[in-house]
Amino acid sequence: MLPTPARSALVAGALLSAALLVPWGRAVAQATSRPAKAPRRAAREAPAPPVRYETGPTGNAARYRVRERLAGKTLDNDAVGETTALAGVIMVDAAGQVLADSSRFTATVSGLTSDEPRRDRYVRNRILVTDSFPTTTFQATGVRGLAVPLPTAGPVAFDLLGTLTVKGVSRPASWQVTATVEGDRLTGRAVTRFTFADYRLLQPKVSILLGVADTIALEYDFAMTRRR
Numbered sequence: 583m584l585p586t587p588a589r590s591a592l593v594a595g596a597l598l599s600a601a602l603l604v605p606w607g608r609a610v611a612q613a614t615s616r617p618a619k620a621p622r623r624a625a626r627e628a629p630a631p632p633v634r635y636e637t638g639p640t641g642n643a644a645r646y647r648v649r650e651r652l653a654g655k656t657l658d659n660d661a662v663g664e665t666t667a668l669a670g671v672i673m674v675d676a677a678g679q680v681l682a683d684s685s686r687f688t689a690t691v692s693g694l695t696s697d698e699p700r701r702d703r704y705v706r707n708r709i710l711v712t713d714s715f716p717t718t719t720f721q722a723t724g725v726r727g728l729a730v731p732l733p734t735a736g737p738v739a740f741d742l743l744g745t746l747t748v749k750g751v752s753r754p755a756s757w758q759v760t761a762t763v764e765g766d767r768l769t770g771r772a773v774t775r776f777t778f779a780d781y782r783l784l785q786p787k788v789s790i791l792l793g794v795a796d797t798i799a800l801e802y803d804f805a806m807t808r809r810r
Contacts, residue, residue: 682722
């Protein structure tokens with residue numbers, strides 16, 4: 583048996599060790615009982631880039647269509663003049679909004695031709711004055727009725743809104759668009775209407791004409807390709 587002093591020292595040592603180990607044990611227990619940190623949330627996905635369509639080298643034609651009655655004819659006739667000199671781009675973001683700064687169409691109207699050369703000269707020289715105003719432009723600024731997200735195939739119909747400039751006069755315009763999406767191809771027709779007075783255009787009055795309707799229809803048959 584240990585002498586009394588030794589036993590006292592041993593007991594004191596045991597008590598001291600116990601006092602030191604208790605808080606350490608608590609710290610270990612608390613550390614192991616803490617819930618694991620939740621994993622960091624995945625970074626937000628980058629927004630989808632805008633969709634860009636450009637006119638192709640073929641399949642594009644713009645035309646005017648005006649109802650007229652010719653002398654010696656019993657039935658009305660559509661005067662139609664057409665040009666294939668067109669270029670255009672339209673960009674739409676992921677929310678279906680048109681990017682106005684990058685969406686523009688231009689038609690060279692100095693080359694409009696119909697089935698009557700005399701009409702063509704009159705249109706170029708008197709109505710559109712193409713020596714001074716060789717192009718007609720449309721700046722797209724908005725869209726109405728377009729499904730979001732944009733379809734990848736099938737028919738679509740919507741209104742394309744913007745500013746049409748004819749013979750130097752700019753006015754708001756709305757085009758009714760019917761189109762078909764096939765992969766990266768977008769084809770269809772857009773139509774808008776206005777009067778001669780809207781753009782300060784001379785309404786034809788010549789001997790061969792008994793009358794000309796006041797409304798002009800512009801038609802645009804388009805073939806565009808999606809650029810990535």
